Amino acid sequence: MALINRIEDLIKSEVNAFLDKAEDPQKLAAQLLIDLNDALSECRSTAAAIICEQKALERRQANQQKQIDMWQQKAEHALSKNREDLAKAALKEKQQLVDAGLALEQQKQSLDETLTKLKGDADTLASKIHTLKAKQQQFERAHRTVNAQLKSRSVLHSQEVENVLARFGHLEHKVERIEAQVESYELGQSSTAQQFEQFERDEKIEAELASLKQQMQQKSAQVSAQVSA
Structure with a gap:
């Protein structure tokens, strides 16, 4: 999935390393923050869609299990009436449902694994967003402090002040x-x-x-x- 790959790239990125190497850390931080928030939003929306798919799959599995139980009962009833042909036909229907159920179970396991990974990625993205915001605030404080010092010192050393x-x-x-x-x-x-x-x-x-x-x-x-x- 393109989303998973993009999220993995963002998760692998080191915020501090990116900002330290950047010529303009503030611009890079702002863009990186946008990318992280977008990825987190997509991650959460995808997870919500998977949860809906899981619930639909669980309903299908429950319905299949009812049908399996029904064909099992029919096979037993036909056999009790010495109708082996009907019993075999019922068992055949049951087996088809069992096979389909195995496929559904594999699909469910795949969804569970994807959802677990997305939840972990969402937590990691949220942590990186928190770290990046703290880094942004640090840059802003440092920028304001340097500007204030520069302004005060330029005023103090101006000829007008001396006059x-x-x-x-x-x-x-x-x-x-x-x-x-x-x-x-x-x-x-x-x-x-x-x-x-x-x-x-x-x-x-x-x-x-x-x-x-x-x-x-x-x-x-x-x-x-x-x-x-």
Whole structure:
């Protein structure tokens, strides 16, 4: 059968070896996946047809067995009536059915073997499809990763990025100079404020000192008055 031969060729093919040798593994994988799926579909449809043929054959065998039993009973009945001629004729009919039954049995065995082989081939094809799909996903991930790396590195090494970074560096230096200038203003203002704070503290101390002197003078005057009295 052409289908069996084609399936055997696909089963014998090594997916990894095919993809490793291919100039464009993605295209080959896609085509090989189509071929495998087509073969699997044909394999399953052929198996379904064989199963139908098996059931029809089993019905024929069951019907033949009924006829064999019937002619056996007729032969026995004719012999019981001393009709050997009819018994021989019945046995002859029975033998023809038995011979036909042997041919049907051989046909059934051939169908069983073909169906077993097709089921095994279908399992193998399904396994190869699973392996190939996993290989496809691996290729796609690797392709996306390489493209992303290539794009990012080309952008990072482009002159435009260098120019933008240089401009940012220039702006940073400019901002730093402005911040330094602002801090210098704040330092001057802080020094003046400190002088005013020191001036106010000195005034308070002078006032306290004057008040203390006045209190001391009052106490001294009171003491002198008491001594004079």
